[in-house]
Amino acid sequence: MEEKLTEGKSLVIEGRNAVLEAFRSGKPVDKLFVLDGCQDGPVRTIVREAKKHDTIIQFVEKERLSQLSETGKHQGVVAFAAAYEYAEVEDMLELARQKGEDPFLILLDNIEDPHNLGAIIRTANLAGAHGVIIPKRRAVGLTATVAKTSAGALNYTPVAKVTNLVKTMEELKERGLWFVCADMGGESMYRLNLKGPIGLVIGSEGEGVGRLVKETCDFVAGIPMRGDIDSLNASVAAGVLAYEIVRQRLEG
Known part of the structure; x- marks a missing residue:
């Protein structure tokens, strides 16, 4: 071959x-x-x-x-x-069940940089997320660079590839999940209740989250910015929001 x-x-x-x-x-x-x-x-x-x-x-x-x-x-x-096998969304929900935890998923829209995807998978693993969901189109797949950047996390954190992100979100809503997306114009993440079964939606630094995906979200979270530029790298934004979810979960 x-x-x-x-x-x-x-x-x-x-x-x-x-x-x-x-x-x-x-x-x-x-x-x-x-x-x-x-x-x-x-x-x-x-x-x-x-x-x-x-x-x-x-x-x-x-x-x-x-x-x-x-x-x-x-x-x-x-x-x-794909350099690695994709998982199914159901595998992620099962993983949460086995751990006795509320599902915590990270969904990516318009993430086409393999370094960003790898870094987000690494963060997902460390923050205890049960999986990462990416769309089939306008997204990087599980390439060699993604695997390398994930620093081994790709071996432990399931990644699913879905045809339609909005449809997947709607199906997960029926299973009890709610969704928050990152956007500069959103309410401060420190004022939002991010507990319970949750899907965190992250878009690219340039384009952000697509309109339909954003409309499907229950909340829009903003990360407070104190500097002179107006946006964070996608993987950093994912890390900041993921760890706010972790903090709130640890509070009980």
Whole structure:
């Protein structure tokens, strides 16, 4: 099988047999790149498998495929698979049940920097969160850089990838969770009651949390800013809010 783990990328798998085998073995494939206009049987089979697994498919020119290829023998298909297995949201709720704790989940919207994701997974582990949820689109996957930045936390903290963040939040609301998102215009986090089953939603430094995701949240929390600039790095914001949740939980 032609595959290689590259720094900053996912597991790169290329060649028709290797890519098809990856899908059929159940390996979590985040993205499939296919040579535009290639319509032969094996490629159609691979595209069919990708759709079945809800993988993002991009049809690209030959030059782009060559850039992505590590071996130069891509045969018209290159796949990016996760370096680590994804969990299910249900696994996180079960983990909370086993520990006898209220669920504490961290949800990420628009986080595309692998260093931010890795740092947030590390914080999630240390703050006792039961898992991290990321969307399929406009998000970095579990790449080698994410694993390295998490400093081993990825081995212990489950990460789930969902198709629709809002739908997942609505389903979790039915299970008793409520949601708070970080936003500069929100009420001071020190004035909010952050106890109980909670989902903390963090957006990117530039774009913040998407409109629909924000509207689905029950509260909007602001972090007091005393300096001359107006925003924190996403992973730092996640850490500050996560530990306010920890502080309130320790109070009982």
